[in-house]
Amino acid sequence: MLQIRRLGPKIGAEITGVDVKTIDEATFAAIYRAWLDYNVIAVRDQQLEIGEYLQYSRRFGLISPHPSKSTRHPEIPEITLLGINKFRADGTLDMAIYRRGAEGWHTDGAYDEVPFKATQLYAIAIPSRGGNTLFASMYAAYDALPQRLKERLEGRLGAFSYGGRRKKTALLNPEDRDWKPAFHPIIRTHPETGRKALYFDPGKILRIEGMDAAESDATIDELTGYMIQPDAEYHHQWRVGDIVIYDNRCSYHKAAGDYPPDEDRIHWRVSIKEHAAPH
Numbered sequence: 001m002l003q004i005r006r007l008g009p010k011i012g013a014e015i016t017g018v019d020v021k022t023i024d025e026a027t028f029a030a031i032y033r034a035w036l037d038y039n040v041i042a043v044r045d046q047q048l049e050i051g052e053y054l055q056y057s058r059r060f061g062l063i064s065p066h067p068s069k070s071t072r073h074p075e076i077p078e079i080t081l082l083g084i085n086k087f088r089a090d091g092t093l094d095m096a097i098y099r100r101g102a103e104g105w106h107t108d109g110a111y112d113e114v115p116f117k118a119t120q121l122y123a124i125a126i127p128s129r130g131g132n133t134l135f136a137s138m139y140a141a142y143d144a145l146p147q148r149l150k151e152r153l154e155g156r157l158g159a160f161s162y163g164g165r166r167k168k169t170a171l172l173n174p175e176d177r178d179w180k181p182a183f184h185p186i187i188r189t190h191p192e193t194g195r196k197a198l199y200f201d202p203g204k205i206l207r208i209e210g211m212d213a214a215e216s217d218a219t220i221d222e223l224t225g226y227m228i229q230p231d232a233e234y235h236h237q238w239r240v241g242d243i244v245i246y247d248n249r250c251s252y253h254k255a256a257g258d259y260p261p262d263e264d265r266i267h268w269r270v271s272i273k274e275h276a277a278p279h
Helices: 025-038 050-057 138-144 149-151 212-223
Strands: 005-008 015-017 041-042 062-064 078-080 117-127 133-137 157-162 182-185 187-189 196-198 207-210 234-237 245-246 253-256 265-274
Touching: 005 025, 015 025, 025 245, 041 234, 050 265, 133 138, 138 196, 138 253, 182 187, 187 253, 196 253, 207 212, 245 253
Parallel strands: 015 041
Antiparallel strands: 005 015, 041 245, 062 265, 078 265, 117 245, 117 265, 133 234, 133 253, 157 182, 157 207, 187 196
8 A cells, every 4th residue: 555654844755555567547646746745755665677667767757868978877878877887997986976966955957958857766776874865845945035035036047057167077978068058947936836946056057147247156155055944854865675756846955975985876867857858
């Protein structure tokens, strides 16, 4: 029997009692509703082959290969392999892979014309300690903004690119590093819940349109301080067999980046969009 349990005060829930390989439409609808309600859900105790994982993931939307080609599954580009090949040939730790996602709070795919609706992770190997993923609510971030900021930002677009202002593009192939910015509202209304959220990523945003450079930079710095609100976080402690899906339209996340480097922390990741980009 499907059971849903809240994990954090404002974000996060776990689902038990289901096998995602065999769920019917009504059960999936309940899972999807819980995801919209809690922004992040963990479906526990799954045993999946890659094809089964992709089949389940497609129920949420269109799977889109991640722009980091070097970390894609060699035969299945829709799957990103997180935590694979973190040691170089000379035995040194590749920090870009070991600390991937741990540099700061962010949302996935803001740099795309059609940003990622969701990211889903399936835990294959988990270290003995550390390696949590931290989540926080964009709704709570918006609610915490002073009225003057809400008014100043309403209707304004952010220009986002993969490397952001610091041009951090180490995970991209050289031919993919000249990124054309994508533009999205900073105050974004969630298309399915109708709630307003602070749609923001300090590592991916280049500027706020309609502001001079100094005002844009100052506003970006100020917004960064509102991203993570008390009681609006959930820290996920992984178990093998967990499927975690998070809503990039209303949540931030970051990896802890603190697990023993000689231990495996491996996930299959898929990036999910609402629809394909128009041609």
